[in-house]
Amino acid sequence: MSGPPEKLGVLADYHETKRNQEISYTYQLDGHFTEGKWLACTYGEGDQVTLSKRLDNTVRVCIFRYRKGKHAGQNDVAISCK
Numbered sequence: 001m002s003g004p005p006e007k008l009g010v011l012a013d014y015h016e017t018k019r020n021q022e023i024s025y026t027y028q029l030d031g032h033f034t035e036g037k038w039l040a041c042t043y044g045e046g047d048q049v050t051l052s053k054r055l056d057n058t059v060r061v062c063i064f065r066y067r068k069g070k071h072a073g074q075n076d077v078a079i080s081c082k
Contacts, residue, residue: 001040002037004054023066027061030061036055038055055081059081059082
């Protein structure tokens with residue numbers, strides 16, 4: 001996103017890919033981000049918890065990969081930013 005989560009920045013556009021048991025989202029981050037590039041993940045039914053981190057300005061793409069976990073409602077998530 002553009003700027004820290006508390007500023008409710010604009011979300012980056014993404015492309016979704018479904019393959020076998022995996023869904024991936026690719027976020028292109030090569031535009032201008034006046035308040036910096038941020039990664040934020042929210043958790044809970046009402047997004048009660050937010051974990052966030054400012055990304056380096058040189059980051060151009062982030063890929064999120066989701067797979068069903070071993071237990072009901074569980075997902076395995078891998079995030080890669082380059």
